[in-house]
Amino acid sequence: xxxxxxxxxxxxxxxxxxxxxxxxxxxxxxxxxxxxxxxxxxxxxxxxxxxxxxxxxxxxxxxxxxxxxxxxxxxxxxxxxxxxxxxxxxxxxxxxxxxxxxxxxxxxxxxxxxxxxxxxxxxxxxxxxxxxxxxxxxxxxxxxxxxxxxxxxxxxxxxxxxxxxxxxxxxxxxxxxxxxxxxxxxxxxxxxxxxxxxxxxxxxxxxxxxxxxxxxxxxxxxxxxxxxxxxxxxxxxxxxxxxxxxxxxxxxxxxxxxxxxxxxxxxxxxxxxxxxxxxxxxxxxxxxxxxxxxxxxxxxxxxxxxxxxxxxxxxxxxxxxxxxxxxxxxxxxxxxxxxxxxxxxxxxxxxxxxxxxxxxxxxxxxxxxxxxxxxxxxxxxxxxxxxxxxxxxxxxxxxxxxxxxxxxxxxxxxxxxxxxxxxxxxxxxxxxxxxxxxxxxxxxxxxxxxxxxxxxxxxxxxxxxxxxxxxxxxxxxxxxxxxxxxxxxxxxxxxxxxxxxxxxxxxxxxxxxxxxxxxxxxxxxxxxxxxxxxxxxxxxxx
Amino acid sequence: xxxxxxxxxxxxxxxxxxxxxxxxxxxxxxxxxxxxxxxxxxxxxxxxxxxxxxxxxxxxxxxxxxxxxxxxxxxxxxxxxxxxxxxxxxxxxxxxxxxxxxxxxxxxxxx
Numbered sequence: 001x002x003x004x005x006x007x008x009x010x011x012x013x014x015x016x017x018x019x020x021x022x023x024x025x026x027x028x029x030x031x032x033x034x035x036x037x038x039x040x041x042x043x044x045x046x047x048x049x050x051x052x053x054x055x056x057x058x059x060x061x062x063x064x065x066x067x068x069x070x071x072x073x074x075x076x077x078x079x080x081x082x083x084x085x086x087x088x089x090x091x092x093x094x095x096x097x098x099x100x101x102x103x104x105x106x107x108x109x110x111x112x113x114x115x116x117x118x119x120x121x122x123x124x125x126x127x128x129x130x131x132x133x134x135x136x137x138x139x140x141x142x143x144x145x146x147x148x149x150x151x152x153x154x155x156x157x158x159x160x161x162x163x164x165x166x167x168x169x170x171x172x173x174x175x176x177x178x179x180x181x182x183x184x185x186x187x188x189x190x191x192x193x194x195x196x197x198x199x200x201x202x203x204x205x206x207x208x209x210x211x212x213x214x215x216x217x218x219x220x221x222x223x224x225x226x227x228x229x230x231x232x233x234x235x236x237x238x239x240x241x242x243x244x245x246x247x248x249x250x251x252x253x254x255x256x257x258x259x260x261x262x263x264x265x266x267x268x269x270x271x272x273x274x275x276x277x278x279x280x281x282x283x284x285x286x287x288x289x290x291x292x293x294x295x296x297x298x299x300x301x302x303x304x305x306x307x308x309x310x311x312x313x314x315x316x317x318x319x320x321x322x323x324x325x326x327x328x329x330x331x332x333x334x335x336x337x338x339x340x341x342x343x344x345x346x347x348x349x350x351x352x353x354x355x356x357x358x359x360x361x362x363x364x365x366x367x368x369x370x371x372x373x374x375x376x377x378x379x380x381x382x383x384x385x386x387x388x389x390x391x392x393x394x395x396x397x398x399x400x401x402x403x404x405x406x407x408x409x410x411x412x413x414x415x416x417x418x419x420x421x422x423x424x425x426x427x428x429x430x431x432x433x434x435x436x437x438x439x440x441x442x443x444x445x446x447x448x449x450x451x452x453x454x455x456x457x458x459x460x461x462x463x464x465x466x467x468x469x470x471x472x473x474x475x476x477x478x479x480x481x482x483x484x485x486x487x488x489x490x491x492x493x494x495x496x497x498x499x500x501x502x503x504x505x506x507x508x509x510x511x512x513x514x515x516x517x518x519x520x521x522x523x524x525x526x527x528x529x530x531x532x533x534x535x536x537x538x539x540x541x542x
Numbered sequence: 543x544x545x546x547x548x549x550x551x552x553x554x555x556x557x558x559x560x561x562x563x564x565x566x567x568x569x570x571x572x573x574x575x576x577x578x579x580x581x582x583x584x585x586x587x588x589x590x591x592x593x594x595x596x597x598x599x600x601x602x603x604x605x606x607x608x609x610x611x612x613x614x615x616x617x618x619x620x621x622x623x624x625x626x627x628x629x630x631x632x633x634x635x636x637x638x639x640x641x642x643x644x645x646x647x648x649x650x651x652x653x
Contacts (some may be wrong), residue, residue: 072611076590079618083586086622089629090575144588210607227601228593228611249583269637272630279626283619342645377548525552527561535568536640537551538647 003148005362006369013186013370015161016440020178021171031406031448035102035385036263037174039542045181047277050184050261052180054081054188054252054278056132056375057139058437059095061368063286064351065344067293069272069302070404071213071225073232074293078242078286080248085282087253087449089275094268095456095534096259102389103382104448108455108531111526112463115395120470122390125256125446126383126528130421132257133379135436137161137425140247142345142366142370142433149307157165161422164377168414173264176377183367183374188281190286190367197355198295198517209291212298225275225297236495248498249439249455254448257382259350268537296347300354303331305347308340345433353428376421408472438498446503447473450511456534461515468514473507558647567639572630580626585621589614 028034041049058079100106105121123330140160141153167175202209215222223230230239252258256446262271264462298303317340318328349368353361388410393401428436451469454461480499486490496502533539550558558564593600593611600611 072593072609072615075592075612075615079584079589079615083582083618083622086582086625087579089626090579163648206622207606214603214607224601224607224609226603226607226609227597227611229597232594232596237597241590241594242587245587249586259646269633272633276630277624279622286614287619378590391585450557478647525556527554529550531568532555532558532564536564536646537645 003150005359006148006157006365007458009363009366010121010369013182013366014308017167017175017179018184020182021167021175024171024175024178027174028170029389030103030403030408033174034172034407034410035260035381037172037177039264039266041174041264043273044275044277045177045264045489046261046265046270047281048184049177049180049264050258050274050278051285052182052184052187052374053261054282055184055371056144056437057136057368057372058433059289060187060191060284060371061139061143061345062347062433062437063289064292065305065347066113066231067225067289068296068300068347068351069304069342070231071216071223071294071297072228073241075290077248078243078247078289078517081252082279082283082286084249084252085275089259089272091453091456092253092259093262093271093275097262097265097268097271098534098537099530100263102260102263103177103386104254104259104452105386105390107259108451108466110455111530112455112466112520113172113526114463117463117466118390118394119447120467121473122386122395122473123450124443124470125386125390128254128443128448129256129379129383129386130424131436131443132255132440133376133383133417133421133430134428134431135433135440136372136379138374138429138431138436139345139433140369140376141429143349143368143372151466153429156369157425157429160373160376161418161425163373164380165179165414165418167176167377168380169411176374176381177264179377181372184281184521186367188285189370190364191285192293194265194355194364195288195291196354198291198299198351198361198513201295201299201355208290209298213294216302218298218302220261220534224292239501240496243496243501244498245500246504247438247441247445247498250449250500250504251445254444254452255440256386256444256448257378260378260382260385263358263437263541264379268540282309292348292351295355296351300350302342303450304335304339306341306343307351308337308339309347310337344535351456377519380414380417380421383417384410387413387417395408396440409522438486441479441501442477442481442503443474445500446477446507447471450508454508454511454515456530458515459524460519461511462518462523463518464518464520465511465513468508468517469511472510473503476506477503558643561643563639564643567643568577568637570639571636572627578629580622582625589629 099110099304106120108121109118137157137160141157144151144156146459167179213226214224216225265271314332320326331338349361349364352364370495388406392409393406448471451466477499480494480503483493486497602610604610605613
C-alpha cells in the first residue's frame with residue numbers, strides 16, 4: 001500500500017496537536033498546571049477527553065476485529081466497557097475529585113496514612129500504566145507494520161514514543177487533554193462514517209445487513225455471527241465469559257489514567273457530568289463496533305482480513321509453503337493477493353478500503369495511529385505524576401521540595417517512562433496486545449478496586465487491610481495470568497484466560513483479612529473526615 | 543465558590559459527620575447508589591451467565607434474525623444510559639444539600 005496519504009493525514013493531526021501543545025506550554029509551568037491543567041477543564045471537555053483516553057487501539061481495532069471473527073462474543077467487550085462506567089459514576093468519580101489532589105494513591109492514603117499504603121498504590125499504578133502503555137505501543141507497531149510494510153515496527157514505536165513525550169513534556173495535562181479531545185472526535189467521526197457506509201452497502205436495510213451476518217462463510221461453513229459461543233465455548237466457556245465480564249466491568253474504576261482525569265475538573269459536579277458525557281460518547285462508539293465488525297465479516301470476508309501479499313511476495317511465500325500451495329494459488333488467481341495468516345486487528349482498515357478505497361484506508365490508519373498516540377500520552381502523564389508526586393515528593397522527600405523540583409522530577413520521569421516503554425515495547429513486540437491489556441484490567445480490578453471501595457465505604461478498613469488487599473490482588477492476578485492459557489498455551493495450569501473470577505475475590509478477601517488481623521484506630525477516626533469531604537466537597541482541592 | 547481556608551480539627555469533622563443534615567445526605571445517596579449498583583451488576587452479569595450456561599436458549603432469533611443474546615447485549619446500552627440519567631437527576635438534590643452544608647460550615651468559620 002502507498003504510505004503517502006496515511007503519512008500526510010497523520011502529519012496534519014500531529015501538526016494541529018503540536019500547535020495545541022505550544023499554546024498549552026505556557027500554562028504548564030507549575031506542578032498543579034502540569035498534572036491537572038489547573039483544574040479548569042469543563043465537564044463536557046473532560047467527558048470527551050475521558051472518551052479519548054478510553055477508546056484505545058484495543059477498542060477500535062481490537063473489538064472490531066473480534067466482532068468480525070467471533071460476532072456476539074466479541075461484542076461482549078463493548079458491553080462490559082460501557083457498563084463499567086456506572087461503577088465509576090456511582091462509586092468513584094465525585095469522591096475522588098473531592099478528596100484527592102493529583103493521584104489515585106491520594107484517595108487511598110487519605111485516611112490510611114502511611115508510607116507502605118502509598119508506596120504499594122504507586123507501584124500498582126505504575127504496573128497497570130506500563131502494561132497498558134506497552135500494549136498500545138506494540139499495537140502501533142502492528143498497525144504500521146501491516147499497513148505500511150516499508151516501515152519496520154520499531155520505527156512506529158519510536159515515533160509514537162517521541163511524539164507523546166513532546167506533548168507531555170511541553171504541554172502537560174492541558175495539551176494531553178486536547179490531544180485526547182481531538183482524537184476522540186476523529187475516532188467517533190470515523191466510526192460513524194464506516195457505520196454509515198456499511199448500512200449504505202445494504203441500501204440502508206437493517207434486515208438485509210443482519211441476515212448477511214447470519215450466514216458468514218467461516219472455513220467453508222455458513223456461520224451465524226449473531227449467536228453466542230463462537231469464541232467462548234466448551235466446558236469452561238461460561239466461566240471464561242464470567243471472569244472476563246467481571247474484570248471488564250470492575251477494572252475501569254481502578255484504571256489510574258481514567259481516575260486521573262477527575263482531578264482536571266473544578267468540582268465533583270463537573271466530574272459527574274464528565275462521566276455522563278463519556279458514557280454517551282463511549283456508548284455510541286461501542287454500538288458502532290457491531291456495525292464495523294459485522295460489516296467487515298460480511299463485506300470484506302474473514303479470509304481477506306490479514307496482511308495481504310501481492311505478486312512477487314506472494315509467489316515467494318507460496319514457494320516456501322508448498323503444503324498450502326493449492327489454496328493460496330487459488331486465492332492469488334482469484335483476488336490478486338494472498339492472506340496467509342488471518343489478523344483480525346486489520347478488520348477496520350480493510351473494511352474502509354472495501355467501502356471507500358485506499359484513501360479511506362489511509363485515513364483510518366492515520367486515525368488508528370492518532371488514537372494510540374493520545375492514549376499513550378495520557379498514560380505517560382499518569383505514570384510521571386505518580387512517580388513525582390507519590391514516590392518522589394511524598395515518600396523520598398517526605399513532602400518537602402519545591403515546585404521547581406517537583407516539576408523537574410515529573411518531566412524527567414516522563415522521559416524515563418517514555419524511554420522505558422519504547423525499549424520494553426520493542427522487546428515485547430511479539431506479545432499479544434489483548435494479553436497485555438487484559439493484564440492491566442485484571443490488575444486494576446483485583447488490586448485497586450476493592451481497596452478504593454473499602455476505603456470509601458468501610459469505617460474499620462485499616463492500613464494493614466489496604467496493603468494486604470493491594471498486594472494479594474496484584475500478586476494473584478499477575479501469577480494467575482502467568483500460568484493461564486494466554487501465557488502458557490495448552491500447558492496452562494490455570495484454565496481461565498482472565499484471572500478476574502479468582503483474583504478479584506482474593507484482592508477483596510486480602511483487604512478484609514488484613515483489616516481484621518491489623519486493625520488501626522487512627523485510620524478509623526479519619527473515616528468521618530473522609531466521608532464528610534467526599535460527600536460534601538468541603539475542603540476539596542481547588 | 544466557597545473555599546475552605548482553615549484547617550478543621552479532627553473532632554470538628556467528627557461532629558460534622560454526626561449532624562442530622564449530613565446523615566440524611568449520606569443516607570439519601572446510599573438509597574440511590576446501593577440499589578442502582580446492585581441492579582446494574584446483576585443485570586450485566588446475567589448476560590455472560592445466561593449466554594454461558596444456556597447458549598441454545600440465548601441463540602434463538604427473536605427480533606428478525608437478531609438472537610436473544612444480542613438483544614440482551616444491546617439492551618445494556620439503554621440500561622446504562624437510563625441509570626446514568628436517573629443518577630444525574632437525583633444528584634441535583636445531593637448538590638443542593640451538599641452546597642448548603644458547605645455554605646453553613648464556611649460561614650460559621652468566617653463569622
